[in-house]
Amino acid sequence: MMSHVEGSDQLIGKLDVFADTMGKLCFELYDREMIAAQEEAVSLIPVDTGKARDALASEAALKKDTDGRSGETTWSFGMITIAIQKAAYYLFWIEFGTKGSAKGELLYPGVVDKRSRSGRLRKARRRKRGRPAMPARPWFRPAQINLFRRLEKLQDLDRLVRSAMKAARLADAE
Numbered sequence: 001m002m003s004h005v006e007g008s009d010q011l012i013g014k015l016d017v018f019a020d021t022m023g024k025l026c027f028e029l030y031d032r033e034m035i036a037a038q039e040e041a042v043s044l045i046p047v048d049t050g051k052a053r054d055a056l057a058s059e060a061a062l063k064k065d066t067d068g069r070s071g072e073t074t075w076s077f078g079m080i081t082i083a084i085q086k087a088a089y090y091l092f093w094i095e096f097g098t099k100g101s102a103k104g105e106l107l108y109p110g111v112v113d114k115r116s117r118s119g120r121l122r123k124a125r126r127r128k129r130g131r132p133a134m135p136a137r138p139w140f141r142p143a144q145i146n147l148f149r150r151l152e153k154l155q156d157l158d159r160l161v162r163s164a165m166k167a168a169r170l171a172d173a174e
Helices: 008-044 051-057 082-087 091-096 140-167
Strands: 062-066 073-077
Touching: 008 051, 008 062, 008 073, 008 140, 051 082, 091 140
Parallel strands: none
Antiparallel strands: 062 073
16 A cells, blocks of 8 residues: 655645746746847947947847747847848948958959959959958857856756756656
């Protein structure tokens, strides 16, 4: 004969509700973290005219997709629409910077009097004036790294709850 502990059914029910609530809370936290990452990235964008910053601050720049079959959620941030791409096309060069060139440097390095595919002779030309290098001013990568750090903490919390339920042998309780 098996012994029965009074109140165990209520405890298991409450722990199931706790697990469901924690799961919903984690999804809400992921949503908030993505919005926070968007706000952080937008705040780090250097402002010339403000068009790129405003385009990436819009709701269209952050897209949430949920797969109907698996229930898996994916997020997209950045130049999703054509309007955002047009407004913020130069942000790539701001993120990574540009290489400078000196006056007199070859315009097409490695091409010296070569015939192009069309058969025209392509002569090597030299730059008439120099162009200074633009240093990198990252705005996306720092926001992405901070997002990953915050999500790792959330995943650690989720693992902690799951391991506690598994240790209590309540993970698969009906």
